[in-house]
Amino acid sequence: MTDAIAKDLDNAKQSAKDTIDGLTNLDDAEKKDFNDKVDAAKTTDEVKQIVQDAKDANAAKQDPQALEDAKNAAKDEINKLPNLTDDEKKAAQDAVDASKTTDEVAKNLQDAKDQDQANKDLQDAKDAAKDEISKLPNLTDDEKKAAEDAVDASKTTDEVDSALKDAKDQDQANKDLQDAKDDAKNQIDKLPNLNDKEKQDAKDAVDDAKTTDEVDDALNDAKDKNEANQDPKELEDAKKDAKDQIDKLPNLTDKEKEDIKKDIDDAKTTDEVDEIVEDAKDQNEANQDSKNLEDAKNDAKNQIDKLPNLTDQEKDDLKKRVDEATSTDDINNILDEAKRQNDAKTTDPSNPTNQDKGTDGKGNQGTDGQAQDGKNLEDVKSNGKNQIDGLQNLTEQEKNDFKARIDAATSEAEVNAIINEAKALSAQRAADKKQAQLPNTGVEDAQNAGLLGGSMLGALALFGLGKRNKKREEK
The missing domain is CATH 1.20.5.420 (Immunoglobulin FC, subunit C)
Known part of the structure; x- marks a missing residue:
């Protein structure tokens, strides 16, 4: 086996x-x-x-009387099932009559009930499908009737689902065709070199189209006619003026201008020329936005360079992140982080830049990147003013006053003393703010707002680059 x-x-x-x-x-x-x-x-x-x-x-x-009673009860129940046809009821009752035991009677009764439920499920599916078909907005009356007839002829719920899907597909196809027709007729209305009769003839051809391909053919015929009607001198004058406008756009590269002017030379109508000029202006604006982002990066890196308490490595890391930023929001966040990092070191006694450096051999006290061996007075002054610029808790007027005093100083010791005084004032301001636990003032918000206008500028530049090509392809 x-x-x-x-x-x-x-x-x-x-x-x-x-x-x-x-x-x-x-x-x-x-x-x-x-x-x-x-x-x-x-x-x-x-x-x-x-x-x-x-x-x-x-x-x-089997008890004969019990069997007979079971048969009579079953046939009575079958007769009341609302979703069985007369033929189905008769077949079920015949099966009950042929039963030899009450078990067989029960089984035949259950089979009848199952058929009744299946009939109900199928009818419910048909009713729901026909209701949905009646609400499809893009079917003609004849198409709705044909779809509903297909539903009524279905023998299973799967067949009902298939008939409904076919109706929905037809509805979408009708919509796509109508949308294509509406768009084509709108384009035809804007063709400047067609007279009213030529436009109407073209739109009639669109209305007669049975497929989107036929719509495209009718539209292309209208565009060809529009080009044929174009006044050559008017087109040539429009191209010359357009290229003059392109040359005056300050933010386009020479390569961009060259490509755009080539598109102008290839244009067949004044409408195409106008569209190319508009795209060029968009590109010019996008390039300006990209430049603004680059300017924001340079400004942030300059501010980071002036923070006196950061090491060269810390500055390099922060500036690298600035270079990788893709929006002014990102730049603002990095710059704020750098300032907080710098301020944290201002009052940190463990920071080597705040510790006593001893004397320089001339009796001068060395402090925080101040006078070092081998530096002349001008170097110390320049370094000192950079440190003053990096003190975030001083007003611009206070910074200017300290820097004026540094310019007037006659010794390294005097410069160092001015720097120490400025740092002490800035540190005291920072401590006062921390103790009061005040929120940010409008100053920082205003600074952030000044940069916010350039947000996502790199993305805008990319948008401008692709827009003209996309419209050319649609032609």
């Missing part, structure tokens, strides 16, 4: 024993006897015969 035959036999035996266990007129001993015979069977045919014997024994023990 092969594995496949053995498996089929095992499955047949299990199914047989389930059937035997469900025979209500057999007692446990009788069921066990039949099940033992099933276990001993060598073929599926033997199993089938044992099951039939069990059913016959079960039927022989």
Whole structure:
């Protein structure tokens, strides 16, 4: 016996024993006897015969009156099922009459109920589908009728779903065609070299189109006619004026201007020329936006360079992040971070730039990047003024006053003393602000707002680059 035959036999035996266990007129001993015979069977045919014997024994023990009562009740229930056809009801009642046991009656009744529910589900699906079809806005009355007829002819819910999908696809196709027609007629109305009759003829051809390809053909014919009607001198004058305008756009590169003027030379109508000029102006504006972003980066890096308490490595890392920024918002955040990092070091006694450096051999006290061996007085003054510019808690007037005093100083020691005084004032301001726990003032907000106008400028530049080419392709 092969594995496949053995498996089929095992499955047949299990199914047989389930059937035997469900025979209500057999007692446990009788069921066990039949099940033992099933276990001993060598073929599926033997199993089938044992099951039939069990059913016959079960039927022989059936109480005739109980069977008759069960049949009458079942047929009455079948007669009341609302979703069965007359033929389906008759077939179900005939099956009940042929039943040998109440178990068979119950099974035939359940089959009738299942059919009734299936009929209801199918009808509900049909009603819902036809309701949806009736609301599709782009179908003609004839198309709706044909779709609803297809739904009514469906024998299963899958067929209903398929008929509904076909209707929706037709509705979308109709919409796409109408949208194409509306767009084409709108373009035709704007063709400057067609007279009213030529425009109407072109739009009539669009209305007669059965597919979007036919619409495109009608539109292209109208454009060809529009080009043929173009006054050559008027077109030449428009091209010359357009190229003069392009040359005056300050933010376009020579290569960009060259490409745009080539597009102008290729234009067939004054409308195309005007469109190219507008695209060039958009590109010019986008380039300006990109320049603003670059200016914001340079300004931020300059401010970072002037922060006196950051190491060269810290400044380099921050400036690298500025270079990688893609918006002024990102630049603002990096600059704010740099300023906070610098301010944190201003009052940190562990910061080497705030610790006593000792004397320089001339009796002068060295402090925070001030006078070092080998530096002359002018170097110390320049360094000192850079440090003053980096003190975030001083007003511009205070910074200018300190820097004027540095310019007037006559020794490195005097410069260092002025720097120390300025730092002390800035540190005191920072401490006062921290203690009061005040929110940011409008000063920082105003600074941020000044940069905010350039946000996402790099993206705008890319937009400008592609816009003209896209419109050319649509032509």
